[in-house]
Amino acid sequence: MAKKKMRAAAPVKRDNEQATLSEALDNEVLLKLQAAKKEMTAKIEAEEAERQAKIQRERKEREKNKSFAELLEEYGDSGSKY
Numbered sequence: 001m002a003k004k005k006m007r008a009a010a011p012v013k014r015d016n017e018q019a020t021l022s023e024a025l026d027n028e029v030l031l032k033l034q035a036a037k038k039e040m041t042a043k044i045e046a047e048e049a050e051r052q053a054k055i056q057r058e059r060k061e062r063e064k065n066k067s068f069a070e071l072l073e074e075y076g077d078s079g080s081k082y
Contacts, residue, residue: 025033066074
């Protein structure tokens with residue numbers, strides 16, 4: 001049996017004058033896409049800030065609700081004496 005030769009895919013020819021995506025899109029569409037990107041970025045940053053604030057609030061609440069035994073265990077005799 002004869003072996004079949006694998007043919008390499010023909011390389012894609014590209015013109016030097018090929019339009020970029022921003023040139024192909026209308027300015028109005030491009031502006032809408034940029035505005036959507038800014039909006040999504042702002043939303044993600046706001047969610048991250050809210051998550052960090054929630055973590056901080058939970059940490060403070062746990063610290064506030066610790067019993068004397070838990071505080072003594074955590075800090076021991078390292079506190080200053082008055």
